[in-house]
Amino acid sequence: MIDVTEQKRRVAVIGGGITGLTAAFYLQQQAKDQKLPLEIVLIEATHRLGGKIQTLRKDNLIIERGPDSFLDQERVIEELAKQLGMEDQIISKVPGKTYVAINKQLSPIPDGSILGIPTEIIPFAKSDIISWSGKVRAACDLLLPPSNVKEDQSLGGFLRKRFGEEVVENLIEPVVSGVYSGDIDQLSLHETLPNLAEACLKHRSVIRGIQKENSQLKEGTLESTSRTFKHGLESLIFALEKSLEMAVIYKGVRVESISKVQDKIILLLNNQNSIPVDGVIVATPHHVATKLFRHEGLLKSLLDIPVKTVAAVSMIFSDSAIKKKFDGDGFVVSRNSDYSITACSLTHRKWPHAIPEDCAVLKSYVGRSGDESIVELSDNEIEKVVLQDLQGMLKIDEKPINTIVSRFKDSMPQYTIGHWKRVEQAKKELHAAYPTIRLAGNSYEGISLNDCIVQGEKAATEVLASIFQTELYL
Known part of the structure; x- marks a missing residue:
């Protein structure tokens, strides 16, 4: 039995993206389950919730401006959807092939490839993607001694040691960069793909480790297990917002700073009002979080986390626009190609429920690491660049019926070498100064929707424990 005093406590969640919303949801769930006297305040600086998740519905089209699907091997989103009563709305992608574009050639990624890493010999x-010398070099992964993976190192450096330059440049790098939107030679092995390091250490080779380990990497390729919601990802956002009957939600209000007065935490808002609270979950990007504590100099280590700017460009064509014989549902682009786009998804083939039969929708991405200036162009200029690339690769012979350009400025945190130490240092400093404040979001412990949801739930649990620990007993 849990007993608490009748005095209500208030927890603020700063940031209304998927992390903040799920944090508020789990605060509410746990407060109900444990009968805790709790008030919840959710504060979002923009006029809508959901962050990068935004679904456009128009003329029987369902188009995602941001992320369009999720992988859910650990059933994190499925469990959340079940609690929200919408598990029957989850659907899986239609199976299809992913290609890689090298120069002017589109070639299918070999069957059995996991993150571009070949695991099936035949x-x-x-495959015509890699020369015979490149194939022989990649096979050396089976013969080389285990790499030293105890110390963190660049993902690109590790992969080149195991598979050679050609396979990395033409096959692995385009796939992995599509996931993490970054430079693999800057990204941390331990923070992005720790399973690769573990597989190499345990089984001597990466290939053999993936073949033998029943890990997430073995579950399937990136696309084969992709799922979404029937009416778009934003339906999850709407369901979360609707469920928060215990929360007061402020939109279009920004928290300027956080300070402490006696036993209360004070949130100063941009409208000059202030809110006293007992605990806080900061679910904003890290560069926003640092500004909240600038008067105390906290979280400085987070300033060393780089961010990347990308844009998604969805083009709507008639169903006859693609003249090239192409049976894939998407492709990634090698750095060795003379194209600006980094990847393209044929939405109408992956998610036919979302697109009328007489339409084709191509969602392309621009903003390759080291060449992000394209995102600063006007919508018309970006459309011209992307259309030119698609004309060269898919032989499209008409202009799009409509184009939707979505920019995500400084929104993709890069998990470079030393990322874990930076985050741990910031959390340690914050906990010493404010024991009832937690950080959560894609800047810290994972970039996927699943990772953000897990962080939101964890932050909710920890904040409630820190607030009520002196008043709870079993």
Whole structure:
């Protein structure tokens, strides 16, 4: 039995993206389950909730401006959807092939590839993406001694040691960069793909480790297990917002700073009002979080986390626009190609429920690491660049019926070498100064929707424990 005093406590969640919303949801769930006297305040600086998740519905089209699907091997989103009563709305992608564009050629990624890493000999041997010398070099992963993976290192450096330059540049890098939107030579092995390091250490080779380990990397390729919600990802956002009957939600209000007065935490808002609270979950990007504590000099280590700017460009064509014989549902682009786009998804093939039969929708991404200036162009200029690339690759012979350009400025945190130490240092400093404040979001412990949801739930649990620990007993 849990007993608490009748005095209500207030927890503020700063940031109304998927992390903040799920944090508020789990605060509410746990408060109900444990009968805790709790008030929840959710504060979002923009006039809408959901962050990068935004679904456009128009003329029987469902188009995602941001992320369009999720992987859910650990059933994190499925469990959340079940609690929200919308698990029956989850649907899976239609199976299809992913290609890689090298120069002017589109070639299918070999069957059995996991994150571009070949794990089946025959499909890899038959592939025209890699020369025979490159294939032989990649096979050396089976013969080389285990790499030293105890110390953190660049993901690109590790992969090149195991597979050689050609396979990394033409196959692995385009796939991995599509996931993390970054430079693999700057990204941390331990923070992005720790399973690769573990597989190499345990089984001597990465290939053999993936083949033998029943890990997430073995569950399937990036696309084969992709899922979404029937009416778009934003339906999850709407369901979360609707469920928060215990929360007061402020939109279009920004927290300027956080300070402490006696036993209360004070949130100063941009409208000159202030809110006293007992605990806080900061679910904003890290560069926003640092500004909240600038008067105390906290979280400085987070300033060393780089961010990247990208844009998603969805083009709507008639169903006859693609003249090239192409049976794939998307492709990634090698750095060795003379194209500006980094990847393209044929939405109408992956998610036919979302697109009328007489339409084709191509969602392309621009903003390659080291070449992000394209995102600063006007919508018309970006459309011209992307259309030119698609004309070269898919032989499209008409202009789009409509184009939706979505920019995500400084929104993709890069998990470079030393990321974990930076985050741990910031959290340690914050906990010493404010024991009832937690950080959560894609800047810290994972960039996927699943990772953000897990962080939101964890932050909710920890904040409630820190507030009520002197008043709870079993």
